[in-house]
Amino acid sequence: MNAVEARAKLVEILQFAFSGELAAGLAYRGHWSSVSDPAERERIRTIEDEEWHHRKLVGAMLKELGSGPDPRRERRATIIGRTLGVLCYVATWFPPMYGAGKLESRNIREYEAAARFARDSGNEQYVDCLLTMAEVEWEHEAYFRARVTSHWLSRVVRVWPAPPPRDEIRRGFAAS
Numbered sequence: 396m397n398a399v400e401a402r403a404k405l406v407e408i409l410q411f412a413f414s415g416e417l418a419a420g421l422a423y424r425g426h427w428s429s430v431s432d433p434a435e436r437e438r439i440r441t442i443e444d445e446e447w448h449h450r451k452l453v454g455a456m457l458k459e460l461g462s463g464p465d466p467r468r469e470r471r472a473t474i475i476g477r478t479l480g481v482l483c484y485v486a487t488w489f490p491p492m493y494g495a496g497k498l499e500s501r502n503i504r505e506y507e508a509a510a511r512f513a514r515d516s517g518n519e520q521y522v523d524c525l526l527t528m529a530e531v532e533w534e535h536e537a538y539f540r541a542r543v544t545s546h547w548l549s550r551v552v553r554v555w556p557a558p559p560p561r562d563e564i565r566r567g568f569a570a571s
């Protein structure tokens with residue numbers, strides 16, 4: 396892949412991530428306010444804040460790259476995020492925790508891919524920030540995985556595959 400293609404891929408994946416953070420932020424707002432355990436509320440609330448922070452960082456990258464959010468994706472993310480946020484009140488404890496963990500595992504890979512596109516397009520200045528976001532998503536995934544596997548239903552419902560250890564994010568990037 397040449398630098399021009401990598402740049403196009405970078406913009407595309409950042410637009411995807413930017414809207415994904417919106418959907419996640421809105422969904423987590425519903426999620427933490429719907430759970431009753433104080434520690435869970437606190438942790439998910441912090442995760443929500445981290446998603447808004449990611450959105451800010453990704454938005455700044457898109458702007459610097461002379462691009463911006465994809466309006467269609469933004470509209471979709473708003474609907475999805477709000478719907479999930481409301482559903483958290485209807486659903487029992489397990490489905491939102493499960494859905495969140497599965498989504499977070501995708502977010503890790505998304506930011507890892509973005510870091511590679513940034514490097515390959517000559518935008519090394521974003522690499523560290525993108526890898527750090529992948530690491531934060533790793534922590535989110537680990538949290539929801541731990542919650543899910545603490546529940547008896549995880550012996551019935553197959554839990555999504557575990558991501559490689561956290562250190563692999565930077566090691567894998569350096570080797571790629």
Ligand SMILES: [Fe+2]
Nearest residue numbers: 416445446449
């Ligand atoms: Fe995020």
Ligand SMILES: [Fe+2]
Nearest residue numbers: 499502532535
């Ligand atoms: Fe996350």
